[in-house]
Amino acid sequence: MESLTPLSRALCERPVRELAAALLGQRLVRRERGGSLTVGRIVEAEAYDGPAGDDSAHSHRGETPRCATMFGPAGHAYVYATQGRCCCVNVSAGAGKAVLLRALEPLDGLARMRRRRLARLGDGPTRRRLQSPGGAHELAMGPGRLCLSLAIDRALDGVDLCDPTSPLLLAAGEPVDPAEIVWTPRIGLNPRLASHGWPWRAFVAGSRAVSPPRG
DNA sequence: CTCACGATCAGCT
DNA sequence: GCTGATCGTGAGG
Numbered sequence: 001m002e003s004l005t006p007l008s009r010a011l012c013e014r015p016v017r018e019l020a021a022a023l024l025g026q027r028l029v030r031r032e033r034g035g036s037l038t039v040g041r042i043v044e045a046e047a048y049d050g051p052a053g054d055d056s057a058h059s060h061r062g063e064t065p066r067c068a069t070m071f072g073p074a075g076h077a078y079v080y081a082t083q084g085r086c087c088c089v090n091v092s093a094g095a096g097k098a099v100l101l102r103a104l105e106p107l108d109g110l111a112r113m114r115r116r117r118l119a120r121l122g123d124g125p126t127r128r129r130l131q132s133p134g135g136a137h138e139l140a141m142g143p144g145r146l147c148l149s150l151a152i153d154r155a156l157d158g159v160d161l162c163d164p165t166s167p168l169l170l171a172a173g174e175p176v177d178p179a180e181i182v183w184t185p186r187i188g189l190n191p192r193l194a195s196h197g198w199p200w201r202a203f204v205a206g207s208r209a210v211s212p213p214r215g
Numbered sequence: 216c217t218c219a220c221g222a223t224c225a226g227c228t
Numbered sequence: 229g230c231t232g233a234t235c236g237t238g239a240g241g
Binding site for chain 1: 221
Binding site: 081083 | 233234237
């Protein structure tokens with residue numbers, strides 16, 4: 001059983017790129033009714049710098065109902081729906097800034113994670129990979145898959161990730177040595193997201209759970 | 216009200 | 229590397 005020392009609010013109030021780096025190695029913990037815990041180690045994170053200088057942030061035109069959590073206190077979960085299929089979860093960092101959690105290395109509750117992923121899959125190669133013994137690292141590889149594995153949806157938007165009693169929280173793991181952190185431009189289908197040339201995507205070198213670049 | 220568009224995923228070529 | 233699924237969101241009339 002993982003210990004549940006929550007991450008401090010002060011950490012989440014640091015500049016977003018520092019926060020993205022500091023989140024690597026920490027735990028994302030999902031506590032469901034009945035007390036079951038699903039836990040992953042954060043291995044990939046992406047910083048969004050808010051309305052001032054970041055056109056690709058959801059907050060780039062100011063506060064809207066969808067992204068209101070980004071303008072609330074730091075350390076809360078900003079969860080939004082994408083394509084109606086799945087959600088993505090961010091750690092709010094105040095003033096419209098946030099860090100998107102892109103990938104976890106599964107630690108606890110692997111059976112629950114696999115069950116929830118398989119429930120969404122047809123009879124294709126992905127199903128067979130996830131069922132194979134070496135397939136566990138793929139369970140939460142990618143921002144949408146991460147949320148599917150941990151049963152994160154819009155109902156969790158706004159929960160306090162620094163509160164040890166929350167259904168979703170950040171807990172202390174092992175910080176990652178800065179030398180092990182790789183920075184790259186953002187990835188995704190929208191070329192605009194990488195157009196800044198900013199190396200704002202941080203991931204743990206060598207992690208098998210890091211989502212591969214696309215396009 | 217209408218409409219264009221994704222911070223994605225899965226499956227196939 | 230390319231396409232379809234599928235729908236919330238936000239901008240504009």
